[in-house]
Amino acid sequence: MSLYYETAEVLSLPASTGGSLKSRVFGKKDHKTAPQQIYALAAETCKWSSVLKEVIENADILRLERKLTPVLALLLVHDLLLSKGGIALPASHGLRASIERHKARLASELTRARIKRKAASIDALRQQVEAESAKSTPQHPRWVRVNALLSSLEEQLESTFKDFERVYAIGDVTLTSKNSLYIDEHVPNLIAITPSFQIIKTNAYKTGAIILQDKASCFPAYLLDPHVEDGDIIDSCAAPGNKTTHLASIISSHTPETDGRPPKVFAFERNPHRAKTLESMVKLAGGNKIIHVTPRQDFLKVDPQHKLYKNVGCLLLDPSCSGSGIVGREVLPVIHLPEAKDSVAPRPKNKEDRKRKRAPDDTAEPEARVLIDDDGQQTVVSSEQELQARLDTLSSFQLMLLEHAFKFPAAKRITYSTCSIHSQENEQVVMKALHSNVARARGWRILTRDRQVRGMKEWPVRGTIDGADGDRTIADACIRSYNNDGMGVMGFFVAAFVRETPEGMVDDEGPYLRDEQGCIVRDVLGMPQSKANETSQRSTATCDNSVADGDGSESDSEEWDGFAD
Numbered sequence: 001m002s003l004y005y006e007t008a009e010v011l012s013l014p015a016s017t018g019g020s021l022k023s024r025v026f027g028k029k030d031h032k033t034a035p036q037q038i039y040a041l042a043a044e045t046c047k048w049s050s051v052l053k054e055v056i057e058n059a060d061i062l063r064l065e066r067k068l069t070p071v072l073a074l075l076l077v078h079d080l081l082l083s084k085g086g087i088a089l090p091a092s093h094g095l096r097a098s099i100e101r102h103k104a105r106l107a108s109e110l111t112r113a114r115i116k117r118k119a120a121s122i123d124a125l126r127q128q129v130e131a132e133s134a135k136s137t138p139q140h141p142r143w144v145r146v147n148a149l150l151s152s153l154e155e156q157l158e159s160t161f162k163d164f165e166r167v168y169a170i171g172d173v174t175l176t177s178k179n180s181l182y183i184d185e186h187v188p189n190l191i192a193i194t195p196s197f198q199i200i201k202t203n204a205y206k207t208g209a210i211i212l213q214d215k216a217s218c219f220p221a222y223l224l225d226p227h228v229e230d231g232d233i234i235d236s237c238a239a240p241g242n243k244t245t246h247l248a249s250i251i252s253s254h255t256p257e258t259d260g261r262p263p264k265v266f267a268f269e270r271n272p273h274r275a276k277t278l279e280s281m282v283k284l285a286g287g288n289k290i291i292h293v294t295p296r297q298d299f300l301k302v303d304p305q306h307k308l309y310k311n312v313g314c315l316l317l318d319p320s321c322s323g324s325g326i327v328g329r330e331v332l333p334v335i336h337l338p339e340a341k342d343s344v345a346p347r348p349k350n351k352e353d354r355k356r357k358r359a360p361d362d363t364a365e366p367e368a369r370v371l372i373d374d375d376g377q378q379t380v381v382s383s384e385q386e387l388q389a390r391l392d393t394l395s396s397f398q399l400m401l402l403e404h405a406f407k408f409p410a411a412k413r414i415t416y417s418t419c420s421i422h423s424q425e426n427e428q429v430v431m432k433a434l435h436s437n438v439a440r441a442r443g444w445r446i447l448t449r450d451r452q453v454r455g456m457k458e459w460p461v462r463g464t465i466d467g468a469d470g471d472r473t474i475a476d477a478c479i480r481s482y483n484n485d486g487m488g489v490m491g492f493f494v495a496a497f498v499r500e501t502p503e504g505m506v507d508d509e510g511p512y513l514r515d516e517q518g519c520i521v522r523d524v525l526g527m528p529q530s531k532a533n534e535t536s537q538r539s540t541a542t543c544d545n546s547v548a549d550g551d552g553s554e555s556d557s558e559e560w561d562g563f564a565d
Protein backbone atom coordinates (compact mmCIF):
# COMPACT_ATOMS: atom_id res chain seq x y z
CA MET A 1 0.00 0.00 0.00
CA SER A 2 2.83 2.41 0.82
CA LEU A 3 4.05 2.30 -2.78
CA TYR A 4 1.01 4.16 -4.13
CA TYR A 5 0.58 6.57 -1.25
CA GLU A 6 4.29 7.37 -1.07
CA THR A 7 4.56 7.86 -4.84
CA ALA A 8 1.44 10.05 -4.82
CA GLU A 9 3.00 12.10 -2.03
CA VAL A 10 6.22 12.68 -4.03
CA LEU A 11 4.26 13.74 -7.11
CA SER A 12 2.03 16.03 -5.07
CA LEU A 13 4.77 18.03 -3.33
CA PRO A 14 4.40 21.74 -4.00
CA ALA A 15 6.65 23.25 -6.67
CA SER A 16 8.36 25.27 -3.95
CA THR A 17 9.91 22.02 -2.64
CA GLY A 18 12.37 22.29 -5.52
CA GLY A 19 14.72 19.58 -6.71
CA SER A 20 14.39 16.99 -9.42
CA LEU A 21 12.23 13.88 -9.23
CA LYS A 22 15.34 11.89 -8.35
CA SER A 23 16.34 14.19 -5.51
CA ARG A 24 12.77 14.22 -4.18
CA VAL A 25 12.63 10.43 -4.09
CA PHE A 26 16.18 9.54 -3.09
CA GLY A 27 16.63 12.56 -0.81
CA LYS A 28 13.88 11.41 1.60
CA LYS A 29 15.24 8.75 3.90
CA ASP A 30 12.10 7.47 5.65
CA HIS A 31 10.18 5.86 2.78
CA LYS A 32 8.75 2.43 3.62
CA THR A 33 9.00 1.38 -0.03
CA ALA A 34 12.32 1.02 -1.88
CA PRO A 35 13.05 4.42 -3.47
CA GLN A 36 13.89 2.71 -6.80
CA GLN A 37 10.33 1.38 -6.93
CA ILE A 38 8.81 4.77 -6.14
CA TYR A 39 11.02 6.49 -8.71
CA ALA A 40 10.20 3.98 -11.45
CA LEU A 41 6.44 4.20 -10.86
CA ALA A 42 6.49 8.01 -10.67
CA ALA A 43 8.61 8.44 -13.80
CA GLU A 44 6.63 5.91 -15.88
CA THR A 45 3.26 7.28 -14.81
CA CYS A 46 4.32 10.83 -15.70
CA LYS A 47 5.40 9.63 -19.16
CA TRP A 48 2.02 7.97 -19.72
CA SER A 49 -0.05 10.64 -17.98
CA SER A 50 -1.42 12.36 -21.10
CA VAL A 51 -2.81 9.01 -22.34
CA LEU A 52 -3.99 7.89 -18.90
CA LYS A 53 -5.70 11.21 -18.19
CA GLU A 54 -7.85 10.64 -21.27
CA VAL A 55 -8.57 7.03 -20.27
CA ILE A 56 -9.56 7.95 -16.70
CA GLU A 57 -11.69 10.90 -17.72
CA ASN A 58 -13.54 8.91 -20.39
CA ALA A 59 -14.12 6.02 -17.98
CA ASP A 60 -15.40 8.61 -15.51
CA ILE A 61 -13.91 6.86 -12.50
CA LEU A 62 -13.11 9.96 -10.46
CA ARG A 63 -16.82 10.71 -10.22
CA LEU A 64 -17.65 7.11 -9.37
CA GLU A 65 -14.82 6.47 -6.92
CA ARG A 66 -14.84 9.33 -4.48
CA LYS A 67 -11.85 8.11 -2.46
CA LEU A 68 -9.48 8.41 -5.39
CA THR A 69 -7.38 11.51 -5.90
CA PRO A 70 -6.29 12.29 -9.49
CA VAL A 71 -2.68 11.27 -8.74
CA LEU A 72 -3.67 7.98 -7.09
CA ALA A 73 -5.98 7.22 -10.03
CA LEU A 74 -3.11 7.74 -12.48
CA LEU A 75 -0.74 5.50 -10.53
CA LEU A 76 -3.23 2.66 -10.06
CA VAL A 77 -4.57 2.75 -13.62
CA HIS A 78 -0.98 2.79 -14.87
CA ASP A 79 -0.23 -0.42 -13.02
CA LEU A 80 -3.54 -2.05 -13.90
CA LEU A 81 -3.22 -1.46 -17.65
CA LEU A 82 0.50 -1.22 -18.29
CA SER A 83 2.49 -3.00 -15.61
CA LYS A 84 3.18 -6.74 -16.00
CA GLY A 85 2.30 -7.51 -12.38
CA GLY A 86 -0.83 -5.34 -12.25
CA ILE A 87 -1.67 -3.37 -9.11
CA ALA A 88 0.77 -4.28 -6.33
CA LEU A 89 -1.87 -4.59 -3.61
CA PRO A 90 -3.74 -7.56 -2.13
CA ALA A 91 -6.86 -8.44 -4.15
CA SER A 92 -9.01 -7.51 -1.17
CA HIS A 93 -7.55 -4.04 -0.82
CA GLY A 94 -10.06 -1.23 -1.21
CA LEU A 95 -7.88 0.86 -3.52
CA ARG A 96 -7.27 -2.06 -5.85
CA ALA A 97 -10.97 -2.91 -5.89
CA SER A 98 -11.91 0.69 -6.67
CA ILE A 99 -9.96 0.44 -9.91
CA GLU A 100 -10.48 -3.18 -10.85
CA ARG A 101 -14.24 -2.92 -10.85
CA HIS A 102 -13.84 -0.59 -13.86
CA LYS A 103 -11.28 -2.79 -15.57
CA ALA A 104 -13.31 -3.52 -18.71
CA ARG A 105 -14.20 0.13 -19.27
CA LEU A 106 -10.62 1.30 -18.58
CA ALA A 107 -9.20 -1.31 -20.98
CA SER A 108 -11.56 -0.30 -23.77
CA GLU A 109 -10.75 3.40 -23.21
CA LEU A 110 -7.05 2.55 -23.53
CA THR A 111 -7.79 0.81 -26.85
CA ARG A 112 -9.66 3.92 -28.03
CA ALA A 113 -6.78 6.17 -26.99
CA ARG A 114 -4.33 3.90 -28.84
CA ILE A 115 -6.38 3.85 -32.04
CA LYS A 116 -6.81 7.63 -31.88
CA ARG A 117 -2.99 7.86 -31.84
CA LYS A 118 -2.73 5.46 -34.81
CA ALA A 119 -0.68 2.96 -32.84
CA ALA A 120 -1.15 -0.63 -34.05
CA SER A 121 -0.34 -2.21 -30.68
CA ILE A 122 0.45 -1.32 -27.09
CA ASP A 123 4.13 -1.69 -27.96
CA ALA A 124 3.74 0.84 -30.75
CA LEU A 125 1.96 3.19 -28.34
CA ARG A 126 4.77 2.67 -25.83
CA GLN A 127 7.32 3.75 -28.45
CA GLN A 128 5.30 6.90 -29.13
CA VAL A 129 5.12 7.69 -25.44
CA GLU A 130 8.90 7.18 -25.06
CA ALA A 131 9.61 9.38 -28.08
CA GLU A 132 7.36 12.17 -26.75
CA SER A 133 9.06 11.98 -23.38
CA ALA A 134 12.55 12.16 -24.92
CA LYS A 135 11.48 15.22 -26.90
CA SER A 136 10.27 17.04 -23.82
CA THR A 137 13.49 16.32 -21.89
CA PRO A 138 16.19 17.82 -24.10
CA GLN A 139 19.37 15.79 -24.34
CA HIS A 140 22.57 17.45 -23.30
CA PRO A 141 25.91 16.06 -24.45
CA ARG A 142 28.30 14.77 -21.80
CA TRP A 143 31.40 16.97 -21.77
CA VAL A 144 34.67 15.31 -20.86
CA ARG A 145 37.90 17.19 -20.21
CA VAL A 146 41.04 15.18 -20.67
CA ASN A 147 43.21 15.91 -17.66
CA ALA A 148 46.59 16.91 -19.09
CA LEU A 149 48.19 16.29 -15.68
CA LEU A 150 47.68 12.56 -16.15
CA SER A 151 46.86 11.88 -19.78
CA SER A 152 46.48 13.36 -23.25
CA LEU A 153 43.72 13.65 -25.81
CA GLU A 154 45.53 11.27 -28.15
CA GLU A 155 45.96 8.69 -25.41
CA GLN A 156 42.26 8.84 -24.49
CA LEU A 157 41.12 8.64 -28.11
CA GLU A 158 43.16 5.49 -28.47
CA SER A 159 41.97 3.89 -25.24
CA THR A 160 38.75 4.97 -23.46
CA PHE A 161 37.09 6.22 -26.65
CA LYS A 162 38.65 3.89 -29.21
CA ASP A 163 35.31 2.39 -30.24
CA PHE A 164 33.54 5.73 -30.51
CA GLU A 165 32.49 7.11 -33.85
CA ARG A 166 33.71 10.67 -34.42
CA VAL A 167 31.04 13.22 -35.38
CA TYR A 168 31.70 16.74 -36.64
CA ALA A 169 28.69 18.64 -35.30
CA ILE A 170 27.87 18.90 -31.62
CA GLY A 171 24.17 18.16 -32.25
CA ASP A 172 25.05 14.74 -33.70
CA VAL A 173 26.42 13.51 -30.36
CA THR A 174 22.91 13.24 -28.93
CA LEU A 175 21.22 12.12 -32.15
CA THR A 176 22.62 8.67 -32.69
CA SER A 177 22.14 5.68 -30.45
CA LYS A 178 25.75 4.62 -31.16
CA ASN A 179 28.59 5.87 -28.97
CA SER A 180 29.91 8.97 -30.67
CA LEU A 181 32.30 11.76 -29.79
CA TYR A 182 32.93 15.30 -30.87
CA ILE A 183 36.29 17.03 -30.41
CA ASP A 184 35.65 20.57 -29.27
CA GLU A 185 36.75 23.39 -31.53
CA HIS A 186 37.08 26.04 -28.82
CA VAL A 187 38.62 24.52 -25.70
CA PRO A 188 41.69 22.28 -25.99
CA ASN A 189 41.52 18.75 -24.56
CA LEU A 190 37.74 18.77 -24.44
CA ILE A 191 35.34 16.33 -26.03
CA ALA A 192 31.58 15.74 -25.98
CA ILE A 193 30.25 12.19 -25.91
CA THR A 194 26.93 10.35 -26.09
CA PRO A 195 25.23 11.08 -22.74
CA SER A 196 24.00 7.53 -22.16
CA PHE A 197 27.53 6.08 -22.20
CA GLN A 198 28.46 4.84 -18.71
CA ILE A 199 31.53 7.03 -18.45
CA ILE A 200 31.77 6.77 -14.68
CA LYS A 201 32.52 3.08 -15.01
CA THR A 202 35.64 3.68 -17.09
CA ASN A 203 39.12 3.37 -15.70
CA ALA A 204 40.02 6.83 -17.05
CA TYR A 205 37.25 8.40 -14.96
CA LYS A 206 38.08 6.42 -11.84
CA THR A 207 41.76 7.38 -12.04
CA GLY A 208 41.24 11.09 -12.77
CA ALA A 209 42.61 10.93 -16.33
CA ILE A 210 39.33 12.42 -17.51
CA ILE A 211 37.07 14.86 -15.68
CA LEU A 212 33.39 15.50 -16.35
CA GLN A 213 33.07 19.24 -16.83
CA ASP A 214 30.63 21.20 -18.94
CA LYS A 215 32.25 23.06 -21.82
CA ALA A 216 31.21 26.47 -20.49
CA SER A 217 32.72 25.68 -17.11
CA CYS A 218 36.07 25.23 -18.88
CA PHE A 219 35.99 28.82 -20.20
CA PRO A 220 37.35 30.64 -17.11
CA ALA A 221 40.66 28.77 -16.75
CA TYR A 222 41.16 28.72 -20.51
CA LEU A 223 40.41 32.46 -20.80
CA LEU A 224 42.74 33.23 -17.88
CA ASP A 225 45.45 31.43 -19.87
CA PRO A 226 48.11 31.41 -17.14
CA HIS A 227 51.74 31.12 -18.22
CA VAL A 228 54.79 30.44 -16.10
CA GLU A 229 55.97 34.03 -16.36
CA ASP A 230 52.64 35.27 -14.91
CA GLY A 231 53.60 33.84 -11.52
CA ASP A 232 51.32 32.13 -9.04
CA ILE A 233 47.57 31.77 -9.40
CA ILE A 234 44.67 32.04 -6.96
CA ASP A 235 41.41 30.15 -7.34
CA SER A 236 39.34 32.11 -4.83
CA CYS A 237 36.23 29.90 -4.61
CA ALA A 238 37.54 26.53 -5.59
CA ALA A 239 35.36 23.57 -4.56
CA PRO A 240 34.64 21.08 -5.97
CA GLY A 241 37.75 21.86 -7.99
CA ASN A 242 36.94 21.53 -11.67
CA LYS A 243 38.47 24.87 -12.54
CA THR A 244 41.33 24.44 -10.07
CA THR A 245 42.47 21.22 -11.69
CA HIS A 246 41.92 22.75 -15.11
CA LEU A 247 44.25 25.63 -14.13
CA ALA A 248 46.88 23.17 -12.95
CA SER A 249 46.54 21.22 -16.13
CA ILE A 250 46.98 24.34 -18.30
CA ILE A 251 49.94 25.60 -16.32
CA SER A 252 51.66 22.23 -16.45
CA SER A 253 51.26 22.03 -20.22
CA HIS A 254 52.73 25.54 -20.46
CA THR A 255 55.72 24.57 -18.33
CA PRO A 256 58.58 23.08 -20.34
CA GLU A 257 59.83 20.01 -18.53
CA THR A 258 63.34 21.45 -18.16
CA ASP A 259 62.08 24.62 -16.48
CA GLY A 260 61.73 23.17 -13.04
CA ARG A 261 58.89 23.95 -10.65
CA PRO A 262 55.72 25.39 -12.17
CA PRO A 263 53.90 28.24 -10.42
CA LYS A 264 51.61 27.44 -7.48
CA VAL A 265 47.85 27.42 -7.62
CA PHE A 266 46.42 28.60 -4.27
CA ALA A 267 42.91 27.16 -3.90
CA PHE A 268 40.63 28.67 -1.25
CA GLU A 269 37.34 27.22 -0.11
CA ARG A 270 35.21 28.60 2.70
CA ASN A 271 32.89 25.63 3.16
CA PRO A 272 34.60 22.79 5.13
CA HIS A 273 32.61 19.95 3.52
CA ARG A 274 33.16 21.23 0.02
CA ALA A 275 36.84 21.75 0.85
CA LYS A 276 37.12 18.00 1.52
CA THR A 277 35.72 17.26 -1.93
CA LEU A 278 38.18 19.75 -3.36
CA GLU A 279 41.09 18.03 -1.64
CA SER A 280 40.01 14.62 -2.95
CA MET A 281 39.57 15.93 -6.44
CA VAL A 282 42.99 17.60 -6.45
CA LYS A 283 44.56 14.36 -5.30
CA LEU A 284 42.73 12.20 -7.82
CA ALA A 285 43.59 14.60 -10.65
CA GLY A 286 47.30 14.46 -9.77
CA GLY A 287 47.41 18.15 -8.90
CA ASN A 288 49.03 17.88 -5.43
CA LYS A 289 52.37 19.28 -6.50
CA ILE A 290 50.92 22.40 -8.06
CA ILE A 291 47.74 23.06 -6.11
CA HIS A 292 47.82 24.25 -2.50
CA VAL A 293 44.40 23.94 -0.89
CA THR A 294 43.44 26.07 2.10
CA PRO A 295 40.24 24.62 3.50
CA ARG A 296 37.84 26.88 5.46
CA GLN A 297 39.47 29.93 3.95
CA ASP A 298 37.27 32.90 3.15
CA PHE A 299 38.93 34.62 0.22
CA LEU A 300 37.77 38.01 1.49
CA LYS A 301 39.95 37.46 4.54
CA VAL A 302 43.09 36.69 2.60
CA ASP A 303 45.51 39.59 2.87
CA PRO A 304 46.62 40.63 -0.64
CA GLN A 305 49.77 42.14 0.88
CA HIS A 306 50.83 38.91 2.52
CA LYS A 307 54.19 37.78 1.25
CA LEU A 308 52.85 34.35 0.32
CA TYR A 309 50.87 36.03 -2.44
CA LYS A 310 53.39 38.54 -3.67
CA ASN A 311 53.90 36.62 -6.92
CA VAL A 312 50.23 36.05 -7.65
CA GLY A 313 49.76 37.24 -11.22
CA CYS A 314 46.41 35.63 -12.08
CA LEU A 315 43.19 35.07 -10.16
CA LEU A 316 40.17 32.99 -11.05
CA LEU A 317 36.92 34.07 -9.39
CA ASP A 318 34.00 31.71 -9.70
CA PRO A 319 31.86 32.72 -6.74
CA SER A 320 28.53 31.39 -5.55
CA CYS A 321 25.70 32.60 -7.74
CA SER A 322 22.02 31.89 -8.37
CA GLY A 323 22.93 28.84 -10.48
CA SER A 324 20.18 29.76 -12.93
CA GLY A 325 22.20 28.46 -15.89
CA ILE A 326 22.76 24.97 -14.55
CA VAL A 327 21.36 22.20 -16.73
CA GLY A 328 19.04 19.66 -15.12
CA ARG A 329 18.10 21.80 -12.12
CA GLU A 330 14.52 21.62 -10.90
CA VAL A 331 13.65 19.16 -13.64
CA LEU A 332 10.37 17.56 -12.76
CA PRO A 333 8.51 15.53 -15.35
CA VAL A 334 5.23 16.96 -16.52
CA ILE A 335 2.19 15.21 -15.10
CA HIS A 336 -1.22 15.50 -16.76
CA LEU A 337 -3.85 15.13 -14.05
CA PRO A 338 -7.31 13.77 -14.87
CA GLU A 339 -10.40 15.69 -13.84
CA ALA A 340 -13.81 14.47 -12.76
CA LYS A 341 -16.57 15.13 -15.26
CA ASP A 342 -18.83 17.09 -12.93
CA SER A 343 -18.79 19.00 -9.71
CA VAL A 344 -19.82 16.08 -7.49
CA ALA A 345 -16.37 14.60 -7.89
CA PRO A 346 -14.23 14.69 -4.76
CA ARG A 347 -12.12 17.78 -4.39
CA PRO A 348 -8.45 17.07 -4.68
CA LYS A 349 -7.08 16.26 -1.26
CA ASN A 350 -4.23 18.71 -1.26
CA LYS A 351 -3.33 22.11 -2.56
CA GLU A 352 -0.86 20.77 -5.07
CA ASP A 353 -3.49 18.76 -6.92
CA ARG A 354 -5.49 21.95 -7.34
CA LYS A 355 -2.42 23.88 -8.44
CA ARG A 356 -1.42 21.41 -11.11
CA LYS A 357 -4.86 21.55 -12.65
CA ARG A 358 -4.85 25.31 -13.08
CA ALA A 359 -4.95 26.58 -16.62
CA PRO A 360 -1.75 28.37 -17.64
CA ASP A 361 -3.53 31.71 -17.89
CA ASP A 362 -5.04 31.45 -14.43
CA THR A 363 -4.32 34.69 -12.63
CA ALA A 364 -4.24 33.25 -9.12
CA GLU A 365 -1.16 33.81 -6.96
CA PRO A 366 2.14 33.02 -8.78
CA GLU A 367 3.82 29.77 -7.78
CA ALA A 368 6.90 30.04 -5.65
CA ARG A 369 10.21 29.34 -7.40
CA VAL A 370 13.13 27.72 -5.72
CA LEU A 371 16.56 29.10 -6.49
CA ILE A 372 19.18 26.49 -5.78
CA ASP A 373 22.47 28.27 -5.98
CA ASP A 374 25.53 26.51 -7.26
CA ASP A 375 26.70 25.51 -3.82
CA GLY A 376 23.36 23.95 -2.98
CA GLN A 377 21.76 26.73 -0.89
CA GLN A 378 18.03 26.93 -1.55
CA THR A 379 16.07 30.16 -1.54
CA VAL A 380 12.34 30.27 -2.18
CA VAL A 381 11.24 33.35 -4.09
CA SER A 382 7.58 33.96 -4.62
CA SER A 383 7.62 37.34 -6.32
CA GLU A 384 9.69 39.36 -8.75
CA GLN A 385 10.74 41.61 -5.83
CA GLU A 386 12.04 38.65 -3.85
CA LEU A 387 14.02 37.45 -6.86
CA GLN A 388 15.51 40.93 -7.27
CA ALA A 389 16.42 41.05 -3.59
CA ARG A 390 18.20 37.68 -3.83
CA LEU A 391 20.08 38.79 -6.94
CA ASP A 392 21.06 42.05 -5.22
CA THR A 393 22.53 40.14 -2.29
CA LEU A 394 24.45 37.81 -4.55
CA SER A 395 25.76 40.55 -6.82
CA SER A 396 26.98 42.70 -3.89
CA PHE A 397 28.97 39.73 -2.63
CA GLN A 398 30.32 38.99 -6.13
CA LEU A 399 31.41 42.61 -6.55
CA MET A 400 33.13 42.54 -3.17
CA LEU A 401 35.16 39.50 -4.23
CA LEU A 402 36.20 41.15 -7.47
CA GLU A 403 37.27 44.35 -5.74
CA HIS A 404 39.28 42.26 -3.30
CA ALA A 405 40.98 40.43 -6.17
CA PHE A 406 41.93 43.76 -7.78
CA LYS A 407 44.12 44.51 -4.73
CA PHE A 408 46.72 41.77 -5.20
CA PRO A 409 49.88 43.74 -5.93
CA ALA A 410 51.33 41.62 -8.74
CA ALA A 411 48.01 40.60 -10.31
CA LYS A 412 47.74 41.20 -14.03
CA ARG A 413 44.77 39.07 -15.09
CA ILE A 414 41.53 38.02 -13.43
CA THR A 415 38.57 36.06 -14.70
CA TYR A 416 35.13 36.45 -13.20
CA SER A 417 32.48 33.82 -13.93
CA THR A 418 29.05 32.64 -12.87
CA CYS A 419 26.66 29.92 -13.98
CA SER A 420 23.86 32.45 -13.87
CA ILE A 421 21.87 33.86 -16.73
CA HIS A 422 20.94 37.08 -14.88
CA SER A 423 22.75 40.22 -16.05
CA GLN A 424 22.62 41.52 -12.44
CA GLU A 425 25.22 38.85 -11.56
CA ASN A 426 27.12 39.18 -14.81
CA GLU A 427 27.57 42.27 -17.02
CA GLN A 428 26.27 44.49 -14.21
CA VAL A 429 28.91 43.22 -11.78
CA VAL A 430 31.56 43.77 -14.45
CA MET A 431 30.40 47.36 -15.01
CA LYS A 432 30.37 48.16 -11.29
CA ALA A 433 33.77 46.54 -10.82
CA LEU A 434 35.29 48.60 -13.65
CA HIS A 435 33.90 51.79 -12.11
CA SER A 436 35.14 50.97 -8.62
CA ASN A 437 37.81 53.13 -7.01
CA VAL A 438 40.21 50.22 -6.67
CA ALA A 439 39.94 49.29 -10.37
CA ARG A 440 40.52 52.89 -11.44
CA ALA A 441 43.40 53.43 -9.04
CA ARG A 442 45.14 50.25 -10.05
CA GLY A 443 44.42 50.44 -13.78
CA TRP A 444 42.17 47.40 -14.23
CA ARG A 445 40.41 47.19 -17.60
CA ILE A 446 38.30 44.64 -19.41
CA LEU A 447 40.18 42.13 -21.58
CA THR A 448 38.71 42.98 -24.97
CA ARG A 449 37.67 40.26 -27.36
CA ASP A 450 40.50 40.87 -29.84
CA ARG A 451 43.05 40.08 -27.10
CA GLN A 452 41.45 36.91 -25.83
CA VAL A 453 42.83 33.43 -26.32
CA ARG A 454 41.79 32.05 -29.74
CA GLY A 455 38.90 29.78 -28.71
CA MET A 456 37.29 32.48 -26.58
CA LYS A 457 37.73 35.14 -29.27
CA GLU A 458 35.97 32.82 -31.70
CA TRP A 459 33.15 31.79 -29.34
CA PRO A 460 30.13 33.55 -30.88
CA VAL A 461 27.84 34.13 -27.89
CA ARG A 462 28.73 37.40 -26.15
CA GLY A 463 27.46 39.58 -23.31
CA THR A 464 24.28 41.59 -23.53
CA ILE A 465 24.54 45.23 -24.59
CA ASP A 466 21.75 46.24 -22.21
CA GLY A 467 23.48 44.50 -19.31
CA ALA A 468 26.68 46.39 -20.17
CA ASP A 469 24.78 49.71 -20.05
CA GLY A 470 24.99 50.09 -23.84
CA ASP A 471 28.77 49.66 -24.03
CA ARG A 472 29.26 47.40 -27.06
CA THR A 473 32.97 46.84 -26.47
CA ILE A 474 32.39 45.58 -22.97
CA ALA A 475 29.41 43.47 -24.04
CA ASP A 476 31.58 41.93 -26.76
CA ALA A 477 34.38 41.27 -24.27
CA CYS A 478 31.95 39.34 -22.08
CA ILE A 479 31.34 35.68 -22.92
CA ARG A 480 28.01 34.00 -22.42
CA SER A 481 26.36 30.70 -23.14
CA TYR A 482 22.77 29.57 -22.90
CA ASN A 483 21.29 26.21 -22.13
CA ASN A 484 19.38 24.70 -25.07
CA ASP A 485 20.62 27.06 -27.77
CA GLY A 486 22.02 24.19 -29.83
CA MET A 487 25.63 24.61 -28.65
CA GLY A 488 25.25 21.85 -26.05
CA VAL A 489 26.37 23.89 -23.06
CA MET A 490 24.92 25.16 -19.79
CA GLY A 491 24.04 28.80 -19.10
CA PHE A 492 27.25 30.58 -18.17
CA PHE A 493 29.04 33.91 -18.06
CA VAL A 494 32.72 34.87 -17.97
CA ALA A 495 34.72 38.04 -18.41
CA ALA A 496 38.40 38.80 -17.89
CA PHE A 497 40.08 41.87 -16.45
CA VAL A 498 43.61 42.91 -17.25
CA ARG A 499 46.09 45.34 -15.80
CA GLU A 500 49.09 46.09 -17.91
CA THR A 501 52.61 47.10 -17.00
CA PRO A 502 54.65 49.17 -19.41
CA GLU A 503 57.14 47.01 -21.26
CA GLY A 504 60.27 46.17 -19.36
CA MET A 505 58.83 47.08 -15.96
CA VAL A 506 57.98 44.49 -13.38
CA ASP A 507 55.34 46.63 -11.74
CA ASP A 508 53.82 49.90 -12.85
CA GLU A 509 53.26 51.21 -9.37
CA GLY A 510 56.74 52.27 -8.46
CA PRO A 511 58.66 51.31 -5.36
CA TYR A 512 56.06 52.39 -2.79
CA LEU A 513 53.46 50.45 -0.85
CA ARG A 514 49.85 51.20 -1.83
CA ASP A 515 46.66 50.87 0.20
CA GLU A 516 43.49 49.10 -0.88
CA GLN A 517 42.40 52.02 -3.02
CA GLY A 518 45.81 52.22 -4.72
CA CYS A 519 47.02 55.30 -2.76
CA ILE A 520 50.63 55.42 -1.58
CA VAL A 521 50.98 54.44 2.08
CA ARG A 522 52.76 57.09 4.20
CA ASP A 523 54.11 57.05 7.72
CA VAL A 524 53.20 59.52 10.46
CA LEU A 525 55.64 62.05 8.98
CA GLY A 526 54.02 61.71 5.57
CA MET A 527 56.94 59.83 4.04
CA PRO A 528 56.02 57.22 1.35
CA GLN A 529 56.65 53.68 2.53
CA SER A 530 58.99 51.62 0.41
CA LYS A 531 58.12 48.05 -0.65
CA ALA A 532 61.66 46.99 0.16
CA ASN A 533 60.97 47.33 3.90
CA GLU A 534 57.39 46.19 3.73
CA THR A 535 57.28 43.99 6.84
CA SER A 536 58.77 46.46 9.28
CA GLN A 537 56.88 49.43 7.91
CA ARG A 538 53.42 48.00 7.74
CA SER A 539 52.98 48.36 11.48
CA THR A 540 53.90 52.05 11.44
CA ALA A 541 52.04 53.06 8.32
CA THR A 542 49.13 55.44 8.73
CA CYS A 543 46.79 53.58 6.46
CA ASP A 544 44.88 50.67 7.90
CA ASN A 545 46.45 47.93 5.86
CA SER A 546 48.33 46.14 8.51
CA VAL A 547 48.16 42.40 9.14
CA ALA A 548 47.09 39.22 7.45
CA ASP A 549 43.69 37.60 7.35
CA GLY A 550 42.41 38.91 10.61
CA ASP A 551 40.27 35.92 11.50
CA GLY A 552 43.07 33.88 12.96
CA SER A 553 42.55 31.33 10.22
CA GLU A 554 45.18 29.12 8.70
CA SER A 555 46.58 31.68 6.34
CA ASP A 556 47.68 33.97 9.20
CA SER A 557 50.67 31.71 9.25
CA GLU A 558 53.56 32.69 7.00
CA GLU A 559 54.30 29.09 6.20
CA TRP A 560 52.17 27.03 3.94
CA ASP A 561 50.35 24.39 5.95
CA GLY A 562 46.98 23.96 4.32
CA PHE A 563 47.81 21.02 2.17
CA ALA A 564 48.97 17.55 2.97
CA ASP A 565 50.31 15.09 0.47
Ligand SMILES: C[S@@+](CC[C@H](N)C(=O)[O-])C[C@H]1O[C@@H](n2cnc3c(N)ncnc32)[C@H](O)[C@@H]1O
Nearest residue numbers: 237238239240241242243270271298299318320
Ligand atom coordinates in the same frame (compact mmCIF):
# COMPACT_ATOMS: atom_id res chain seq x y z
C1 LIG B 1 30.54 28.19 -7.93
S1 LIG B 1 31.20 27.27 -6.68
C2 LIG B 1 32.82 27.05 -7.31
C3 LIG B 1 32.93 25.98 -8.34
C4 LIG B 1 34.38 25.68 -8.68
N1 LIG B 1 35.05 26.86 -9.16
C5 LIG B 1 34.51 24.60 -9.72
O1 LIG B 1 34.62 24.88 -10.89
O2 LIG B 1 34.50 23.41 -9.36
C6 LIG B 1 31.48 28.48 -5.48
C7 LIG B 1 32.27 27.99 -4.27
O3 LIG B 1 32.78 29.12 -3.60
C8 LIG B 1 32.72 28.90 -2.22
N2 LIG B 1 32.77 30.26 -1.62
C9 LIG B 1 31.79 31.17 -1.57
N3 LIG B 1 32.22 32.29 -1.01
C10 LIG B 1 33.51 32.12 -0.71
C11 LIG B 1 34.52 32.93 -0.11
N4 LIG B 1 34.25 34.18 0.30
N5 LIG B 1 35.74 32.43 0.03
C12 LIG B 1 36.04 31.16 -0.37
N6 LIG B 1 35.11 30.33 -0.91
C13 LIG B 1 33.87 30.81 -1.09
C14 LIG B 1 31.44 28.15 -2.04
O4 LIG B 1 31.44 27.43 -0.83
C15 LIG B 1 31.44 27.24 -3.26
O5 LIG B 1 32.07 26.03 -2.96
